[in-house]
Amino acid sequence: MMGRASAGALATTSGSTIRPRARAGGIIREVGRFAIRQPLGATGAVIVLVLIATALLAPALAPHGPRDAAFTPYQPPSAGFPLGTDNLGRDVLSRVMWGARLSLYVGLVSVVFGITLGALWGVVTGYVGGVADSASQRVVDSLMALPPIILALSLMAALGQSVNNVILALTLLLAPTAARTMRSLALVLREAEYVEAARAIGCRGWRVIARHVVPNTLATYIVLVTVNISYAIVVEASLSFLGLGAPPDEPSWGAMLTAGTQAIEAAPWTFLFPGLAISLTVFGLNLLGDAIRDLTDPRLRGGLG
């Protein structure tokens, strides 16, 4: 309730005719209030913003190409190579930066596809109910019965190594969880009075779903997207670590970890920095995801009210 009210207030403010400077001031004030009420969430947001900036600006920021094996292997961190060079003489900093691009791309695209697919699946079958719902839930059960990493590994082994196949595998991994969550929400919403009212005045099923059910699941959808990006990034890194993710010359943090294990003692920087990048990204995304969940869940404190 608090979340929806807050969203409404922001919409009213942004929809008014106040001067841009005052609006900017309002946004800054809101950000400030968010930072005070959700310091961890704000930290997460900063980390995620840095990640996004790094990903977007990697071609301009990275001192060298991610595949340029033009230097002496295993150079320790120095002024020329702040994070050292790897076993093939590539600049680790450049690869970590380009790795952010790959991780974010895989994380965002797979989560948007996976959660959207799962959400539509869960909402429609939950609303329709009956045999369609039961049958769909058995499919969800069978997919969720498999350990996620085993399912992902099997899919990658079958599909072959490529970034697009990682996204496809992650989509199939994420969709059942989203379908289960959204179905439970749809079961509640279909009994809501305004939904019954819509049906009573003769609205067709698809219109009820589109106009009355889906909009009321958006907050949950956003939370699902946010909290699953870090999960997708970790799974991508795990697949690449096991040699079944992105092709080996793609600058993937997981693949960099694997390469780093060849010389953990002699060149720990080859292992350490991609590992740190993964940890920091997951940490930031989880903090931000938790904060967004708090903001949108009326039962939890900490909303922007």
Added chain:
Amino acid sequence: MRRSSLLSLGMVLLFAMAVGILGARAQEKPRPGGVLAWFDYGDPGRLDVHAESPLVVQQAAAGIWRGIIQWDPDDPTKIAPDLAEKWTVSPDGKTYTFQLRKRVKWHDGQPFSSADVKASFDRLLSPDFKSPKCGASLKPIVADVEAVDASTVQFKLRFATPVFLPSLASAWCRVAARHVLEKYGDLNRPEAQIGTGPFRFKRYERGNLIEWEKNKDYFVPGLPYLDGVKQYILVGGPTQLAAAKAGKVLLWDTWPPMLKTQADELQRARGGAVEIYQWPLNTINLVYLNTTRAPFNNPDIRRAVHLAVDRQEIVQKALEGAGVPCAILDPKLVGDFALPLEEVQQLPGCRQPKDADLAEARKLVEKHYPNGIDVEIAFRAVGNYADRSQLVAAQLRKIGIRGTLRSYESAAGYAAYGKGDITMIATQDRAMDTTDPSNVFHIVYTTEAGSNYARWSDPKIDELADKALKESNRDRRKQLYWELQRHILTSPTGAIAVGWVEGWYFRDKRLMNYKPAPTAYDANTFMKVWLKEERAQ
């Protein structure tokens, strides 16, 4: 005397070093018992030693099988009797008659006889049977195999050649039981691993473990000393190194060799408990271009790749300097049969710096593909092939060839390569079966070569290789091999020699009487190896 000089001084020195370093322990009295644990670099998938070529297949059952003759376990540079007690050669050098041992039994208790030898070599030499190792070596040489009586077998050659005995002694020319071949049709399954060797095949857990147990009826009394051998299937350098550092494996004398960084790490972890040594693996590293598929059916594009591949960089970075770049033959292994490295390294593609070669390569690519080329580059996900492949892909990008790397599981990769179902292989090591200079040509470069994954055919290579095989005069033979190497190095062949692979290995000091061999296949039967103390299993 002529033959003895075939091995180079370098090779002799290496063996002398090995004997010096590793041989002192042989003076101690062998102690029976114990199980040797080591590893296979991948899952063999199939086990037919006659029909396959990966080291993992040969290694999986090396102690199970015996040949007619062998490389001497006490001195792996010499040929010694095995299932044959002795042999004679006809005056024209074209007929070899082998007297077989009597009272030898197969692991299932059936008696061994000349019929088994004939059945095995009829299979290996059949034109319809693809045998990339033993068959590929012997088919050009052997005309017929005849069982004279139960314990005598005769090989009739097409021509006299010094290459016959070394080829026959290869670990791939093993004798299988006729009744087993008749029963199963091939030697792929674990239950078909019924040999005459010092160990019996105990179990094969896919992707995990291969285990042998002592054959108490082995035809050499008192051998083997070990109760058994366990080969863990360990994929990837970090896993193999972790097992070595933890003392879970007692030996690393197999492909892939350790890199210097790994050897140093192991030395720090195990200290004086292990002996680390450097050793040539008698293995050549190649880049293959499928000459039947676009874009590599175009000789200009093949030439561009020849010019662009920086062999020195691959050896320096992926092998940490342990290798001989560019060579078709390694002087350390075959002496002066190898074209002098000074000449090799002045040739286009090998010379440094590469600026002129890269400029020419770019022009060749632009001439046919102004927008560059996209190709799928295959490699098997074993050893550090992923690293080597990335280097090759990076080098090709400089001339406008954009590669997408595709990894294959080991056995699946070999299957795809064998079927020609690839456009390019970024990196593939091929181990030699013998130390004879002819070997690499019949494994890689001739039309019928066992590992001709490029599907390359050049009548001049076939003709020169055949002439050299038949040539008994050493100097003329050397000239033929020099001409062959020059021709290959300056032609747009489908197989680019990156270089000869070397590396580091270790032996746990509890493992006694282990002698490295001149090929990757000849020191893994463990028939005379013993363990100094009981190892808790």
